[in-house]
Amino acid sequence: MELDPAELEAHRRAAAEDASEDDDADFGFLESDGPIEETKGDFSFLDEQVAPVESATREPSAAAEAIAPAVEPASEADHVGVEPAELGEEEDLDEGGEADFSWLDEELPPEEPEDERSEPQAPAVPAAPPRAPLPDSTGFRLRERPPEPAPVAPAPRVSWAERLRQGLSRSSNQLSGSITALFTKRRLDEDTLQDFEDVLIQADLGVETAMRITDRLSEGRFGKEIAGSEVRRILAEEIEKTLAPVAQPLELDLEKKPHVILVVGVNGTGKTTTIGKLTAKLTRAGLKVTLCAGDTFRAAAVEQLKIWGERTGSEVIAKQIGADAAGLAFEAYDRAVENDSDVLIIDTAGRLQNKAELMAELEKINRVLSKREPDAPHTVLQTLDATTGQNALSQVEIFRNVSGVNGLVMTKLDGTARGGILVAIAAKHRLPVYFVGVGEGIDDLEPFRAKDFASAIAGVPLS
Numbered sequence: 001m002e003l004d005p006a007e008l009e010a011h012r013r014a015a016a017e018d019a020s021e022d023d024d025a026d027f028g029f030l031e032s033d034g035p036i037e038e039t040k041g042d043f044s045f046l047d048e049q050v051a052p053v054e055s056a057t058r059e060p061s062a063a064a065e066a067i068a069p070a071v072e073p074a075s076e077a078d079h080v081g082v083e084p085a086e087l088g089e090e091e092d093l094d095e096g097g098e099a100d101f102s103w104l105d106e107e108l109p110p111e112e113p114e115d116e117r118s119e120p121q122a123p124a125v126p127a128a129p130p131r132a133p134l135p136d137s138t139g140f141r142l143r144e145r146p147p148e149p150a151p152v153a154p155a156p157r158v159s160w161a162e163r164l165r166q167g168l169s170r171s172s173n174q175l176s177g178s179i180t181a182l183f184t185k186r187r188l189d190e191d192t193l194q195d196f197e198d199v200l201i202q203a204d205l206g207v208e209t210a211m212r213i214t215d216r217l218s219e220g221r222f223g224k225e226i227a228g229s230e231v232r233r234i235l236a237e238e239i240e241k242t243l244a245p246v247a248q249p250l251e252l253d254l255e256k257k258p259h260v261i262l263v264v265g266v267n268g269t270g271k272t273t274t275i276g277k278l279t280a281k282l283t284r285a286g287l288k289v290t291l292c293a294g295d296t297f298r299a300a301a302v303e304q305l306k307i308w309g310e311r312t313g314s315e316v317i318a319k320q321i322g323a324d325a326a327g328l329a330f331e332a333y334d335r336a337v338e339n340d341s342d343v344l345i346i347d348t349a350g351r352l353q354n355k356a357e358l359m360a361e362l363e364k365i366n367r368v369l370s371k372r373e374p375d376a377p378h379t380v381l382q383t384l385d386a387t388t389g390q391n392a393l394s395q396v397e398i399f400r401n402v403s404g405v406n407g408l409v410m411t412k413l414d415g416t417a418r419g420g421i422l423v424a425i426a427a428k429h430r431l432p433v434y435f436v437g438v439g440e441g442i443d444d445l446e447p448f449r450a451k452d453f454a455s456a457i458a459g460v461p462l463s
């Protein structure tokens with residue numbers, strides 16, 4: 001729309017007059033030195049009654065009705081799939097607007113232990129396939145950014161029993177293979193029993209346990225065919241019977257704080273690593289731990305212990321290499337009392353090469369500690385490396401005599417074919433087996449459970 005030029009000029013003039021009126025505003029008060037006079041504006045117009053808006057709304061025109069017909073209020077039928085509220089519930093909400101949240105107090109099902117859970121995995125996004133090079137005839141050569149390596153999906157968490165089963169799979173596969181070979185389509189006779197006994201002895205279970213298993217197998221089955229699954233079931237039951245009495249929790253008597261755990265064992269059997277894993281468990285449970293780097297022969301062992309101390313927030317008492325281990329243990333005990341530790345764990349050297357010296361050192365540590373607390377060390381824990389097989393039996397013998405071992409931890413059960421040695425040790429020494437290790441990680445140590453171990457090694461499902 002074009003405006004008439006005369007009309008436009010009239011608008012411009014009117015606007016200029018308005019602006020000049022504004023320019024005439026008196027801002028002189030801003031420059032005066034004296035106090036600013038309070039000016040009272042006339043706001044009386046605010047008190048005037050504003051006429052209420054008429055409540056009746058205008059009837060819509062016929063044209064408007066045609067375009068947008070009036071909407072009916074919603075009825076119950078419109079609430080598809082929603083149950084009408086119970087009268088009582090509505091009242092609950094209406095009275096004082098207080099909803100009933102008591103259901104929040106109801107007992108929740110207990111949380112699954114962490115290692116029983118398997119975390120949901122995001123499906124892996126397939127990477128785009130690499131483009132084929134262009135033929136020379138095109139006259140182009142493509143240079144592309146090499147494709148990003150596909151993110152490695154974290155391995156799903158498996159339960160401890162499953163990890164133990166995987167760790168012992170070499171031991172159990174060997175046994176299972178022999179059982180299948182021996183018992184398939186064959187009646188149970190003296191020769192089969194003898195062969196089976198040999199298989200069990202070769203699997204490091206020990207003569208005593210092997211004989212008990214074959215005796216049990218022959219009961220009522222002599223001259224009959226027997227399925228491999230039946231043999232494995234009996235094997236698992238007998239192993240569990242041997243192990244159940246030694247599968248005990250490590251009791252910490254905190255009436256005699258700090259509870260002193262002396263860790264002994266041949267070097268390389270996993271003492272320092274086990275101390276780290278135990279400390280992690282204890283500190284997670286809210287107990288205060290002090291560590292004593294009593295393997296004063298190996299700098300790496302001291303460093304390793306310091307790292308575990310840092311990881312678990314535990315004080316580490318250490319001295320220079322070659323220092324007297326018993327003196328250090330004595331100082332560590334006093335420090336653990338001072339810093340109000342619940343548990344003091346003492347690492348030791350394990351050099352069997354110089355047996356006399358090592359034994360003298362271990363004896364001295366015991367002697368020195370008992371000066372402070374007659375019952376210390378309360379626990380003498382020996383670590384055993386499962387891969388050493390029969391040798392582990394004599395290691396217990398030696399350390400038991402010298403340092404009064406009263407509990408065992410079996411390490412490196414992952415990937416060994418010699419896991420059966422634990423059964424032989426339990427049968428012979430009857431010492432409590434507190435924990436077993438199936439790897440180098442912080443969570444690769446768990447309390448020893450006879451049933452889990454027996455079913456894993458015999459290759460039967462956990463009932």
Ligand SMILES: Nc1nc2c(ncn2[C@@H]2O[C@H](COP(=O)(O)OP(=O)(O)OP(=O)(O)O)[C@@H](O)[C@H]2O)c(=O)[nH]1
Nearest residue numbers: 267268269270271272273301411412437438439440
């Ligand atoms: N696979 C596996 N390795 C383990 C386990 N426990 C310990 N190790 C490894 O075994 C090696 C020896 O462990 P250490 O804790 O240093 O053994 P140590 O008895 O303290 O040895 P010294 O300090 O030499 O006396 C290390 O490489 C550990 O990571 C286990 O349960 N499984």
